[in-house]
Amino acid sequence: MKAISIAEYGGLEVLELTDQPKPPINADQVLVAVKTASVNPIDWRIRSGGLARFIDCDFPVILGREVAGVVAEVGAEVSQFAIGDEVFGFLQQTDMKWGSYAEFVPADAHKLAIKPADLSFEQAVAIPVAFHTAQQALFKHGGLQSGQTVLIHAAAGAVGSMAVQLAHQAGATVLATASANNHDYVLGLGADRVMDYHQPDFGDQLKAEYPEGAVVIVAPFAGQSLQGSEPLVSTNTRIVLLSPVANPADMKIGPVESEIMICQADGAALGEVAGHFASGELKMEVAQVFSLEQAAEAQQLSATEHVRGKIVIKVSD
Numbered sequence: 001m002k003a004i005s006i007a008e009y010g011g012l013e014v015l016e017l018t019d020q021p022k023p024p025i026n027a028d029q030v031l032v033a034v035k036t037a038s039v040n041p042i043d044w045r046i047r048s049g050g051l052a053r054f055i056d057c058d059f060p061v062i063l064g065r066e067v068a069g070v071v072a073e074v075g076a077e078v079s080q081f082a083i084g085d086e087v088f089g090f091l092q093q094t095d096m097k098w099g100s101y102a103e104f105v106p107a108d109a110h111k112l113a114i115k116p117a118d119l120s121f122e123q124a125v126a127i128p129v130a131f132h133t134a135q136q137a138l139f140k141h142g143g144l145q146s147g148q149t150v151l152i153h154a155a156a157g158a159v160g161s162m163a164v165q166l167a168h169q170a171g172a173t174v175l176a177t178a179s180a181n182n183h184d185y186v187l188g189l190g191a192d193r194v195m196d197y198h199q200p201d202f203g204d205q206l207k208a209e210y211p212e213g214a215v216v217i218v219a220p221f222a223g224q225s226l227q228g229s230e231p232l233v234s235t236n237t238r239i240v241l242l243s244p245v246a247n248p249a250d251m252k253i254g255p256v257e258s259e260i261m262i263c264q265a266d267g268a269a270l271g272e273v274a275g276h277f278a279s280g281e282l283k284m285e286v287a288q289v290f291s292l293e294q295a296a297e298a299q300q301l302s303a304t305e306h307v308r309g310k311i312v313i314k315v316s317d
């Protein structure tokens with residue numbers, strides 16, 4: 001099968017279009033004929049070797065941790081899917097070998113959901129990681145409830161834009177940060193107030209307007225945006241951080257230690273929410289669609305870290 005693989009860690013140049021064997025599946029897996037893959041920041045961090053301590057790579061490795069496609073083979077213990085089903089999901093491989101930048105990918109059945117017919121493969125593949133991460137950060141780890149105030153950083157990014165919508169729909173007051181060019185976009189998603197995190201006093205300004213501070217802070221990045229949140233932090237605030245930090249001191253904001261969260265694939269939860277995306281009640285902007293051969297360009301764009309929405313790779317028609 002056609003795939004974008006890497007034979008070693010490195011820069012964009014290690015991404016190669018190669019011919020790979022069709023992957024085997026376990027009894028609890030299905031083989032998905034890939035229509036679309038997505039690009040997540042973790043893809044280029046794995047490629048560079050930056051995550052070698054956490055994720056083993058069995059070279060040659062095919063990258064890609066989200067998929068939308070059609071079930072092509074079904075493992076002996078899988079009862080919920082049949083050949084021909086249109087599915088999507090977060091693959092959450094523990095080690096990297098078989099990813100979705102390829103014509104076929106194995107997937108644990110419990111991580112997948114049926115794709116609604118009126119959701120395109122491009123739209124569907126943009127959803128799983130952003131949805132699981134935002135939902136688990138806000139509610140499972142943050143414990144956010146209706147009427148409470150949440151601060152969401154990187155609100156124009158994939159995870160942030162999803163978090164703004166979910167928090168707004170849950171009845172929270174949503175404060176958000178983004179670069180100035182993204183403010184109208186973030187307000188359109190349901191934020192009550194948006195600030196530029198580059199402005200050193202954004203936290204003081206928010207505190208003046210929302211003296212109750214924030215009960216939950218979702219921070220996709222450590223650093224200036226998170227540190228600047230301090231005026232909104234009290235001992236009751238839960239800070240959910242989505243990136244590992246180089247310096248543990250960066251995790252303490254005022255009196256509160258941030259919790260690092262790793263999102264978990266959950267096909268059942270994805271299945272429950274899928275209809276809301278199909279109806280347009282929830283949306284995930286697709287920033288750009290690339291061909292499989294353009295995987296390096298797609299990763300280069302992701303690595304700018306200023307993309308609005310999700311980058312998609314179209315593998316087959």
Ligand SMILES: NC(=O)c1ccc[n+]([C@@H]2O[C@H](COP(=O)([O-])OP(=O)(O)OC[C@H]3O[C@@H](n4cnc5c(N)ncnc54)[C@H](OP(=O)(O)O)[C@@H]3O)[C@@H](O)[C@H]2O)c1
Nearest residue numbers: 041154156157158159178179220221225242261262263306
């Ligand atoms: N722990 C987990 O399980 C998990 C899951 C998913 C993602 N993540 C991590 O969460 C982060 C965001 O993921 P994503 O998929 O949403 O990425 P993304 O779509 O590429 O996020 C891009 C957004 O981040 C904002 N941004 C860039 N640098 C920033 C900074 N230093 N401070 C604040 N905002 C900044 C940009 O905002 P402006 O353009 O408006 O400046 C842009 O809108 C990544 O680091 C990713 O690895 C972690």
